[in-house]
Amino acid sequence: MTLKRQRTESYGRVSSTAEDTALSVLLSSEKAMVVVGFNNxxxxxxxxxxxxxxxxLSQLWDNPGYSDDSTRSFWTSVMATAKGEKGRKDELDLFGQPLRIKYRRTEVKGELIVIASAKKMKSRDAIFPFELNGLINALEEDVIGKTLGMIEINVSLLKIPRRGRHTYLxxxxxxxxxxxxxxxxLLRNKSCEELECLESDSALMYDQFKSxxxxxxxxxxxxxxxxxxxxxTFLTSSREVLPDIFLCLCIAHNRTSPRGPRLPSVPKAGIPKMWIRNRWDQFMEECIHFxxxxxxxxxxxxxxxxxxxxQDDDQVxxxxxxxxxxxxxxxxxxxxIxxxxxGVVCAGNLQRKYHYTELPNGMKLRRRVMxxxxxxDVWMIEYRHFENGTNTKADKLIGSEAMDWQSILREIYSQPNTQLGVEADNMTAHFQMAETRVDASELGTHNVETYVNSILHSWASAYGR
Structure with a gap:
């Protein structure tokens, strides 16, 4: 479609028609109003x-060729609204002024019309992405935690624009x-410098969230x-809900908490049926202490x-x-042999040394010493088939005669610190549950609030029982 410049017309005469009344309202509105018409x-x-x-808003039509991001965003939203998308909103910065723009579609005498209304944002409101404003108070006031008694869950929205810098929105x-x-x-819009965070920690956060x-x-x-x-140790689940903005759920585990023999008990959070790679490494660290x-x-x-x-490629x-x-x-x-x-690999506290061998029949094995x-004087020794390098299944875990894994799993996962690890994995399941309500491939500025609310709804369903 081609964009034409608006015609300048005089609206000085008084008229009692519905069209002129509506026109008078638009012209006198304190909100910035733009009407775009579509003709075949x-x-x-x-x-x-x-x-x-x-x-x-003059930048939006005085800028030929849609040469800047704000202009492109505006006209993309206009076109999307014209095609039937409802509830489209933008937050744009024009001439240094943050604006909120809403779009709606209507028809006048058979002609398709899109009306864009814009309002200046206060500097305080401009701190947060427009799409997330409805969630700010709910997260800050910890509605979920107060309602369900989830006192150990840390919930935050983080902006991590680059390595070595982050801000708590x-x-x-x-x-x-x-x-x-x-x-x-008091945490609102606090930068890592204001919170006296270390640059190395901020860099690690960026690496973990991204990698x-x-x-x-x-x-x-x-x-x-x-x-x-x-x-x-912060057991963390995250989701990038907007570019460089992450919804972060985590549990803080104090590593100095006492460990040792305890009466047999049933793990409250359950024993995992499978560990992903980083969870398995964390479990190995727990095993060494145990x-x-x-x-x-x-x-x-x-x-x-x-x-x-x-004889079984999945066994460990x-x-x-x-x-x-x-x-x-x-x-x-x-x-x-x-x-x-x-060489020795160190990620966190766990030290690891890798080896491999190939059998005469061509089978390849790998070994880790941790x-x-x-x-x-304590080492964990792990053997697995070369192809099995990612997940570890509980029912495929075998050990020496002294290593009764079923008993050890019950003991370790009855301790509070490992229960927290399982709960962290459960938090990830809530992200996955939200996928059933919002298609991840279509996640964008128009439905991110629905997605995050779905996560909170999933929490409520799980923890409210």
Missing amino acids: NTGCSIRLVNDSAQEI VGNRNVANIFHLQDAY YAHPETKTATFSMDLEKFPNT VNLNRHHSVSTRTKLPEGFL FCYAYVSNQPFLPSGNSDGY WKSSR WLEDVK
Whole structure:
């Protein structure tokens, strides 16, 4: 369609017709009003611009070729509204003034008309993306937490425009308390510098949010250890709901909480049926701490691979080795000669050394040796088939005779810190539940509020029982 400039006409005469009355209302409105007409023969053209619109919106038609983002966004919304899309809204910055623009479609004497109305935003309102304004108070006042008693959940909206910089647009009281702020509203639009966050922590957040994000759903689940909070692990689920803006749900776990033997109990949050890669690494760290205080689950000699392991590609053979003699170098004590694939890898606290071997029949195996610097003489040894490098299934987990995995899983997942990990995985399920209400491929500025509300609704359904 081609855009034509509006005609200048005189509206000085008094008329009692409905059309002239409506015209008078438009011209005298304090809101900036633009009327765009659509004609099959001539395309679209601006039919009317009132004085307020001429003052603050002229950039939209004085800018030929749609050469800037604001102009392109405006006309994209006009066209979408003309095609039948309802509730279209924009937040644009014109001449340094933030504006909110709403669009609606109508017909006048058989001609399709789109009316755009714009209003200046107050500087306070301009802090937040227009599409999320309806959620700000609900998140800040922690409506979900107060209603359902979810006192441990931290909920925030973060803007992370680049590596090394982030801003809290809004957060609930739990997040504010982390930064020693008494009320949630004090967290509004606080930058990492204002909160005295470390640049290295901000860079890590950017890396985690981006690298763990699913390419289609933009949802991520991971754990973070930040230098600013040396004894805390943040179990996190996130979703990029708008470009560079993330809805973040997390549970803070104090790593200094006591560990050790406990009475048998049933894990409140349940035992996972499968671990994704980063969750498995976190579980291995828990196992090292657990075995350190329960050494009867370990062996002091290197163990050979069981025959059944070679017959099932999904099986993972894993056991605890405790000795004052390091596991490495191991030679062929476990039955195979291993080649090192890389040096020691450290992501967080867990130290890892990778090896691989190829059997005469062409089967490839990999081995990981894992340990923690602050836990002496304890190693977790893991073997898996080369093709099985991502997920670990609970029913495919086998170990040495001392490593009764069913008993160990019940013990570890009965402890509060690992229950929090399961709850973090459950939070991810709420993101996935929201996908059933809003198609992720169509997630945009017009329906992001519906998507986030769906997540909160899913929480309410799960935790309100």
